Amino acid sequence: MDEFLRWLVLVFWSIVGGLVIVWGVAGYYHVRYYVLRRHEPETWKCQPKRWLRPEQQRQAMRLTTMNMTVGGLLSGTFIWGIGRGLPTGLYFDFAERGWAWFLFSSVAFFLLVDLLAYYAHRAMHHKLVFRQVHSWHHRYVATTPFVVTAMHPVEFLTFQAVTFVPMFFLPIYYLTAIAVFVYILVFNIIDHSGVKLSSRWPWQGPTTFHDDHHAHFHCNFGQCLLLWDRLHGTLRRKNRRYGADVYGGRGSGGSSDDDFVSYK
Ligand SMILES: [Zn+2]
Ligand SMILES: [Zn+2]
Secondary structure, three states, X not given: OHHHHHHHHHHHHHHHHHHHHHHXXXXXXXXXXHHOOOOOHXXXXXXXXXXXXXXXXXXXXXXXXXXXXHHHHHHHHHHHHHHOOOOOOEEOOHHHOHHHHHHHHHHHHHHHHHHHHHHHHHHHOOHHHHHHHHHHHHOOXXXXXXXXXXXXXXXXXXXXXXXXXXXXXXXXXXXHHHHHHHHHHHHHHHHOOOEOOOOOOOOOOOHHHHHHHHHHOOOOOOOOOOHHHHHHOOOOEOOOEOOOXXXXXXXXXXOOOOOEOOOO
């Protein structure tokens, strides 16, 4: 019974933690822009003429809350498992590996998770998977902060899996793992805000990068970094046609040396 109670407490706090971040950050952007500056969308909105219908917004809130609850359940169970001896690469004593490894592994972990998220997202854009699964998330062409995890549960679990897998192979300080997860979640909310914002971190693209993904569908698959799209040629290019029916990540028309759209 003691063990069950321990699991229950961990699951409870994981769910509460995730929901507080999502509702706190999303709520902040919602009130700041969609309530207080609703009358002047051309001054802040990525797509000033497009809005979610009220029932779409409610649906996004429900789906995001449901997925985050499932996510908290799994994260809480994972933490409980670590306490029960689940073998992972996480370490808890900083002195065990020192600063050099801490810095190297933190950067490597972030890059690896972001790369895996790129490939997982790109796979979601395979025609069959897109129609069956990922189209749930793409129903929202003009996104709002609550669209962040408004997606098919299969998609949510896929992203949670690719985020968790590197922890089993790479020795990472546990606070790094927590910081990276919080960072990814917060920036995913901001990237779905629908508000024109650029980041103060040089590696993090502006919100228009993922907003264009929703507006043009099959390009800009990256999560935080634009690097993977640049390397794979799937960053949106000028003079190309994109849309729900143009699969492959490179648009149609144009020529092979079309410039990438510059996101700043
Ligand atoms: Zn997508
Ligand atoms: Zn999205």
